[in-house]
Amino acid sequence: MASTPLPIRHVCEEIHDTWGRLGHLVRALAKKNWAQRHxxxxxxxxxxxxxxxxxxxxASQLKDSRSETFKLVFLWMLEPCDxxxxxxxxxxxxxxxxxxxxxxxDRKSSQLLLIKQAYLARFKRHMDHDIASEPPQPYQRILMALATSHKSHDxxxxxxxxxxxxxxxxxxxEGRFGMLDESSMIEIFSKRSxxxxxxxxxxxxxxxxxxxTKSLKKKTTGEFEESLRTTIKCMYTPTKYYAKILHTCVKGCTSDRSALARVLMSRAEIDIEEIRDAFHAxxxxxxxxxxxxxxxxxxYRDFLLALATS
Incomplete structure (x- = not known):
């Protein structure tokens, strides 16, 4: 028989009275949706x-073994845009x-605007300016095209x-011999939502x-093609994309150590069930x-597991 959720005041009392006992903190917060966390x-x-x-x-900034779990909980309690x-x-x-x-x-245009505002408030810097560089790298050209696409009036x-x-x-x-026509791709990605x-x-x-993405494999693979493939996979088949990201994490095949927690938190209240199915399949x-x-x-593991089943 499922346990009855504690009233919000009781949850706050538990957090306060058992502070530092991470097991209590994980149980109190990991399965709460954003409205409840707020x-x-x-x-x-x-x-x-x-x-x-x-x-x-x-607590997340302390130099001890618990800091990573506190950081995970801190990020989970933030507004999604923050x-x-x-x-x-x-x-x-x-x-x-x-x-x-x-x-x-994966964020709507309205959400991206809030993220940029949160970035400016937190770090006193403009997000688009930090992403851009001179001369721009291939992935940056694609990101800036996507930033423009979010401003589409259509x-x-x-x-x-x-x-x-x-x-x-x-x-x-595919209709072109040799290298991919980067300028045409950037133009299309810039002008469409x-x-x-x-x-x-x-x-x-x-x-x-x-x-x-299959046609991109046939081309001479460069940084632009790889960045474009990543972008399109995330855009067109997101559940498969995130399932693969999670798989590379659990297999230790990535240097991005934060990816496992990042993906689980980002998708926990969106499509984590579909991602679990895609992963299993x-x-x-x-x-x-x-x-x-x-x-x-x-x-830390308990928190990750809770996010994966949220």
């Missing part, structure tokens, strides 16, 4: 005159292009435009019988089992 933050402040977020952040601002900053510091692609592809998806763009993309790739680009990719598949084991096998026993 209410906990407000109630905790009203009851104890203290900002729980600040307390968690300070959390994404931290993810972007971390990605820029580490040169992690995939984390940046995920934000620019809110409705147009099938005729999608078909025309699919043919233009074909001509810029993210939903319109998704429809274009769907039309491409329907017209030519395969995903556009592709790799033959459950995501929970894979996390258990790659992560040492403890509160």
């Amino acid at each position: 209410q906990i933050l407000q109630t905790y402040r009203a009851m104890y005159g203290e900002d729980l977020l600040i307390r968690l952040q300070l 959390r994404d601002a931290f993810f972007v900053r971390d990605a820029l510091e580490k040169g992690n292009t995939k984390a940046l692609v995920e934000v620019y592809v 809110k409705d998806v147009d099938m005729h435009i999608a078909k025309c763009d699919a043919k233009r993309v074909y001509e810029a790739s 993210i939903p319109q680009l998704k429809r274009m990719l769907s039309c491409y598949n329907h017209i030519y019988g395969h995903d556009f 592709k790799y033959g084991v459950t995501l929970l089992y894979a996390i258990q096998q790659c992560t040492p026993t403890g509160e």
Whole structure:
């Protein structure tokens, strides 16, 4: 029989009275949705005159074995746009292009605007300026094109435009000998909204019988082609994309140590169930089992498992 959730005030009392006992903190917060977490933050402040977020952040900065778990909980308790601002900053510091692609592809235009505002408020810097550089790298050209695509005034998806763009993309790739026509790709990605680009990719598949990413494999693979493939996979088949990211994490095949927690937090209240199904179908084991096998026993692993089943 499932246990009855504690009232918000009781959750706040438990957090306050058992502070430092991470097992209690994990059980109190890991399975809460954003509305509940927001209410906990407000109630905790009203009851104890203290900002729980600040307390968690300070604990995450301590030099002990518990800091990583406190950091995980701190990020989980942030507003999604604020959390994404931290993810972007971390990605820029580490040169992690995939984390940046995920934000620019998977967030709505209204969400991206809030992320940029949160980034400016947190770090006193403009996010787009930090991403851009001179001369721009291939992945940066794609990201800036996506930033422009979010400003598209065409809110409705147009099938005729999608078909025309699919043919233009074909001509810029498969219909062309040698290297991919980068300028044509950047132009299309700059002028169309993210939903319109998704429809274009769907039309491409329907017209030519395969995903556009397959044609990119046939080209001489350079940094631009690899960045474009990552972007398109995240955009067109997100559940498969995230399942693969998680698999590389649990297998230790990536230098991006934060990817496991980042993906689980980002997708926990969106499509984590579909990602779990895609993971199982592709790799033959459950995501929970894979996390258990790659992560040492403890509160950090318990939190990850809770996110994966949220």
